[in-house]
Amino acid sequence: MSGDINRQLSHMSEASSVGSDGNSSEEMDEDIDHSYYEDTSDDLGLDCPSKTDDPEYFEYEPLQLIDAEKMLNEEIEALCTKLKVNPSMAKMLLLRHNWNKEEIIDNYQRNPTEYLIESHLASRHRHDNLMGHRPLCSVCCVEYSKDRFMGVACGHLFCRDCWDMHFQIQIQDGITTGIECMAKECPVLVTEDFVCEILSHPKLRDKYSKFSFNDLIKSHPNLRFCPGVDCSVIIKAKEPKAKKVECQSCKATFCFKCGIAYHAPTECDVIKRWLTKCEDDSETANYISAHTKDCPKCHVCIEKNGGCNHMQCPECKYDFCWMCLGDWKSHGSEYYECSRYKENPNIANESVHVQAREALKKYLFYYERWENHAKSLQLEETTTAKITTRTQEKVMNNQGTWIDWQYLLRAAGLLKKCRYTLQYTYPYAYYMEKGPRKILFEYQQAQLEAEVENLSWKVERAEITDRGVLENQMDVAEKRRLTLLKEFLDVQVL
Amino acid sequence: MAGLPRRIIKETQRLMAEPVAGITAIPDEQNARYFHVVVAGPSQSPYEGGLFKLELFLPEEYPMSAPKVRFMTKIYHPNIDKLGRICLDILKDKWSPALQIRTVLLSIQALLSAPNPDDPLDNSVAEHWKTNEKSAIDQARQWTQLHARANNVNSH
Ligand SMILES: [Zn+2]
Ligand SMILES: [Zn+2]
Ligand SMILES: [Zn+2]
Numbered sequence: 277m278s279g280d281i282n283r284q285l286s287h288m289s290e291a292s293s294v295g296s297d298g299n300s301s302e303e304m305d306e307d308i309d310h311s312y313y314e315d316t317s318d319d320l321g322l323d324c325p326s327k328t329d330d331p332e333y334f335e336y337e338p339l340q341l342i343d344a345e346k347m348l349n350e351e352i353e354a355l356c357t358k359l360k361v362n363p364s365m366a367k368m369l370l371l372r373h374n375w376n377k378e379e380i381i382d383n384y385q386r387n388p389t390e391y392l393i394e395s396h397l398a399s400r401h402r403h404d405n406l407m408g409h410r411p412l413c414s415v416c417c418v419e420y421s422k423d424r425f426m427g428v429a430c431g432h433l434f435c436r437d438c439w440d441m442h443f444q445i446q447i448q449d450g451i452t453t454g455i456e457c458m459a460k461e462c463p464v465l466v467t468e469d470f471v472c473e474i475l476s477h478p479k480l481r482d483k484y485s486k487f488s489f490n491d492l493i494k495s496h497p498n499l500r501f502c503p504g505v506d507c508s509v510i511i512k513a514k515e516p517k518a519k520k521v522e523c524q525s526c527k528a529t530f531c532f533k534c535g536i537a538y539h540a541p542t543e544c545d546v547i548k549r550w551l552t553k554c555e556d557d558s559e560t561a562n563y564i565s566a567h568t569k570d571c572p573k574c575h576v577c578i579e580k581n582g583g584c585n586h587m588q589c590p591e592c593k594y595d596f597c598w599m600c601l602g603d604w605k606s607h608g609s610e611y612y613e614c615s616r617y618k619e620n621p622n623i624a625n626e627s628v629h630v631q632a633r634e635a636l637k638k639y640l641f642y643y644e645r646w647e648n649h650a651k652s653l654q655l656e657e658t659t660t661a662k663i664t665t666r667t668q669e670k671v672m673n674n675q676g677t678w679i680d681w682q683y684l685l686r687a688a689g690l691l692k693k694c695r696y697t698l699q700y701t702y703p704y705a706y707y708m709e710k711g712p713r714k715i716l717f718e719y720q721q722a723q724l725e726a727e728v729e730n731l732s733w734k735v736e737r738a739e740i741t742d743r744g745v746l747e748n749q750m751d752v753a754e755k756r757r758l759t760l761l762k763e764f765l766d767v768q769v770l
Numbered sequence: 771m772a773g774l775p776r777r778i779i780k781e782t783q784r785l786m787a788e789p790v791a792g793i794t795a796i797p798d799e800q801n802a803r804y805f806h807v808v809v810a811g812p813s814q815s816p817y818e819g820g821l822f823k824l825e826l827f828l829p830e831e832y833p834m835s836a837p838k839v840r841f842m843t844k845i846y847h848p849n850i851d852k853l854g855r856i857c858l859d860i861l862k863d864k865w866s867p868a869l870q871i872r873t874v875l876l877s878i879q880a881l882l883s884a885p886n887p888d889d890p891l892d893n894s895v896a897e898h899w900k901t902n903e904k905s906a907i908d909q910a911r912q913w914t915q916l917h918a919r920a921n922n923v924n925s926h
């Protein structure tokens with residue numbers, strides 16, 4: 277087993293794409309990133325400080341189909357040798373038990389018969405007795421000579437044509453590794469060798485091998501298909517964790533564990549609950565998506581066209597918060613109340629009606645903020661595009677070199693990353709139990725929120741902001757983000 | 771009916787020769803894969819006294835694929851929806867080619883005797899069943915009187 281791990285590790289260190297994206301702006305500071313990654317990949321296996329410091333650090337590599345196949349085949353062969361079973365059987369055992377080799381070997385060696393029965397690869401049923409010279413197949417009711425009858429480990433016998441038809445129908449429904457015996461209530465699975473021996477249709481053979489390969493990948497905890505559109509890359513992770521993966525080939529980013537959009541600090545099942553809730557309640561929440569609001573002081577109608585939630589009225593210059601319409605001055609980080617929902621402390625004693633209204637109010641509070649940050653992210657994309665164009669112009673007019681202006685794009689990239697995490701703090705907070713952990717979370721969330729808006733304000737005014745001031749603001753925002761993630765991401769270890 | 775599989779012929783013959791108690795299943799004159807089915811509401815169920823019309827169709831892939839069955843008579847039942855579709859495992863993923871029309875009909879009869887609101891097809895009916903079983907059963911009884919009385923069915 278230890279040899280196995282070493283082999284996997286050496287695999288990893290050869291990979292080009294190891295590591296979390298410590299810096300979201302991959303393209304421009306390539307030199308810096310490169311040396312950072314080389315450093316870490318040289319001493320894989322050792323806990324160097326840069327890894328433990330980064331709460332989002334994640335080791336993974338992209339595999340092509342053929343490499344993944346090779347890797348799985350090696351694991352299958354190893355089990356064949358160990359247990360002296362055929363490859364079809366080994367494949368099925370691995371698939372049914374999520375490739376947990378130690379557990380499979382243990383259980384198999386303790387009691388092979390029981391273990392195979394439990395794995396639906398054998399049964400207590402004795403072999404069918406074929407009566408007479410030309411027995412009747414119970415599925416098609418046709419009589420055949422005995423050599424036309426076949427069966428799997430359970431010994432239920434049916435004619436070859438019926439098996440063939442059965443496989444065709446199952447494969448057309450996308451079922452391959454889950455094909456069961458045709459007998460009533462017999463859970464015994466049909467292994468690959470038996471299917472291949474009988475299946476006559478060449479197209480369905482291809483379909484079978486494709487679908488069963490997909491099943492193998494899906495059952496492997498350390499592998500995942502990239503969810504990117506038309507992307508065939510398979511991501512191999514050192515550990516199956518809910519961490520961020522960026523596919524090198526299609527640029528999709530996703531959570532390794534569940535495959536949907538990355539969602540730190542919220543956990544996989546919680547984000548799923550939240551997204552379902554948002555979908556179910558989409559009508560209730562619709563009315564809040566406003567693009568314009570009135571200035572709380574002079575009441576002039578203001579359209580929001582940037583991502584920053586620190587607004588300044590163009591008429592009366594009043595500084596206010598887009599979210600809560602409060603005075604921006606009260607949003608200083610000491611004092612930031614805007615992200616915190618104040619629950620009615622007496623709610624338990626209220627009527628069902630009041631409780632329902634309160635529940636809706638609470639949901640809308642979190643939903644509004646979640647939605648607003650998603651919108652800000654979109655709006656900030658346009659800011660980034662503007663910065664790119666402006667930089668191009670400047671370089672063309674000999675106002676500094678390309679390198680001189682890269683910090684602006686880096687700032688926009690970092691802003692995006694921080695706001696993304698901020699957006700995903702809202703579902704986390706919504707489902708959190710009351711108590712000291714929640715107080716700490718809300719405190720750190722407020723701190724992050726304040727610094728994200730400060731950074732956004734400065735990025736929108738990048739050209740009139742001093743470079744040192746901007747870079748300092750980037751530093752502060754990223755520190756707030758990491759502090760929160762270190763405290764709350766992945767604390768409930770697998 | 772050229773090319774009707776042996777299996778279907780045999781099953782049909784047996785269904786005619788030894789019918790299931792409380793159930794009639796008669797193949798259509800034009801199409802031997804289509805059966806006109808009438809199930810009598812089981813005694814001691816809210817469907818008692820009712821006769822329920824169903825249609826049963828054996829698809830091309832039968833018996834590798836399950837028969838398609840649907841209630842034609844309106845019925846108040848948590849596992850049967852407004853369109854008469856039935857939530858029954860053996861009609862879906864638990865189908866096995868070794869099961870027969872007979873087994874399917876028996877299972878449907880059993881479903882009328884023992885509704886299962888925990889695996890519903892019609893959520894509002896299931897909700898009713900779970901929150902107030904007595905009132906739901908009353909409703910089912912009323913529907914039986916209203917829609918499934920013997921003369922209603924026979925007129926067809
Ligand atoms: Zn047969
Ligand atoms: Zn069997
Ligand atoms: Zn991809």
Ligand SMILES: [Zn+2]
Pocket residue numbers: 518531532533534535536539543544
């Ligand atoms: Zn996830």
Ligand SMILES: [Zn+2]
Pocket residue numbers: 571572573574575576589590591592593594
């Ligand atoms: Zn104003």
Ligand SMILES: [Zn+2]
Pocket residue numbers: 597598599600601602607614
């Ligand atoms: Zn506010």
